[in-house]
Amino acid sequence: xxxxxxxxxxxxxxxxxxxxxxxxxxxxxxxxxxxxxxxxxxxxxxxxxxxxxxxxxxxxxxxxxxxxxxxxxxxxxxxxxxxxxxxxxxxxxxxxxxxxxxxxxxxxxxxxxxxxxxxxxxxxxxxxxxxxxxxxxxxxxxxxxxxxxxxxxxxxxxxxxxxxxxxxxxxxxxxxxxxxxxxxxxxxxxxxxxxxxxxxxxxxxxxxxxxxxxxxxxxxxxxxxxxxxxxxxxxxxxxxxxxxxxxxxxxx
Ligand SMILES: [Zn+2]
Ligand SMILES: [Zn+2]
Numbered sequence: 001x002x003x004x005x006x007x008x009x010x011x012x013x014x015x016x017x018x019x020x021x022x023x024x025x026x027x028x029x030x031x032x033x034x035x036x037x038x039x040x041x042x043x044x045x046x047x048x049x050x051x052x053x054x055x056x057x058x059x060x061x062x063x064x065x066x067x068x069x070x071x072x073x074x075x076x077x078x079x080x081x082x083x084x085x086x087x088x089x090x091x092x093x094x095x096x097x098x099x100x101x102x103x104x105x106x107x108x109x110x111x112x113x114x115x116x117x118x119x120x121x122x123x124x125x126x127x128x129x130x131x132x133x134x135x136x137x138x139x140x141x142x143x144x145x146x147x148x149x150x151x152x153x154x155x156x157x158x159x160x161x162x163x164x165x166x167x168x169x170x171x172x173x174x175x176x177x178x179x180x181x182x183x184x185x186x187x188x189x190x191x192x193x194x195x196x197x198x199x200x201x202x203x204x205x206x207x208x209x210x211x212x213x214x215x216x217x218x219x220x221x222x223x224x225x226x227x228x229x230x231x232x233x234x235x236x237x238x239x240x241x242x243x244x245x246x247x248x249x250x251x252x
Pocket of ligand 1: 014015016017028
């Protein structure tokens with residue numbers, strides 16, 4: 001009971017320095033950024049790429065050529081990735097866990113503010129060239145039962161914040177999850193693709209709105225890139241101008 005009252009009256013405190021009003025304050029986030037060097041890279045080859053664009057040559061890479069044991073050849077269907085930070089950082093891991101598993105929804109606000117800054121910084125061309133109505137924000141879908149268990153879809157919470165901030169259209173019913181796939185992060189790499197096959201479906205009644213738009217695909221945490229790639233693959237069939245993946249943290 002005491003804890004309950006305390007939670008209500010106590011303001012947010014930075015997990016790292018204890019300063020009030022944020023769970024992760026800007027100063028502490030800046031320290032993380034400096035320490036871990038968030039170079040602008042293409043997340044497929046991990047080499048330099050301005051504003052995190054995926055190199056054209058990396059969209060059709062063959063894992064075999066890269067000495068990867070993963071047998072399947074694949075293409076990359078997203079065009080750009082904006083990742084706030086890395087999951088391997090202890091402090092981030094703790095914040096994300098509290099956000100995801102202990103329903104501290106407020107943590108999303110801090111992540112969202114920092115993400116918006118990063119988006120503005122690394123989407124200069126898109127934001128300058130296109131109008132607000134050229135963008136659509138889509139959250140990665142969550143299975144109904146998992147949503148029940150966790151109370152809400154974290155990607156959806158974040159996606160809504162982002163859409164509101166930029167005045168972009170928010171659309172959550174384009175992609176549906178149809179199979180209760182085992183959690184990707186718990187599987188071996190070669191089983192991940194199998195696990196995902198046909199686990200998403202696109203809503204044919206909604207696909208017209210994707211045409212010629214810039215899609216902001218929001219996934220709260222990316223443990224493997226297979227999920228967002230599968231979703232991007234479905235979306236790409238309906239001619240979006242570009243797919244930008246946005247996430248709080250990736251595992252690698
Ligand atoms: Zn702090
Ligand atoms: Zn590349």
